[in-house]
Amino acid sequence: MSVLLFDETPYEIINNRVKRKLIHTENLMTVVVDFSEGPWAEADPLHNHPHEQTTFIAEGEVIFYFEGEPEQRLKAGDMVAVPPYVKHAIKLVSPTARLVDSFNPVREDFLK
Structure with missing residues (x-):
């Protein structure tokens, strides 16, 4: 079992x-x-990846862009x-926001 203690994890x-903090299992x-x-004047650049992703907006407000939508x-x-x-x-x-992203499979590019 893995545990991330938010206040103790840089x-x-x-x-x-x-900035981000993450935890993962094998998948x-x-x-x-x-x-x-x-607020930002422009969106971050569009990107994609082979992972399924869900995002929960925990705090703040964002505009989410999808290609062709x-x-x-x-x-x-x-x-x-x-x-x-x-x-x-x-x-x-908004001035700040917190998003909680989940990925399957694990984003190897996020691991050190």
């Missing part, structure tokens, strides 16, 4: 406005991502599912 700093990864310096404005309590290989991105609308 963030991985991705850039000046994104499933959960990532808490904190965003700051909002209308944008979705999401707030705390909302969730979204992203199929493998679908290009997607977010734009922070």
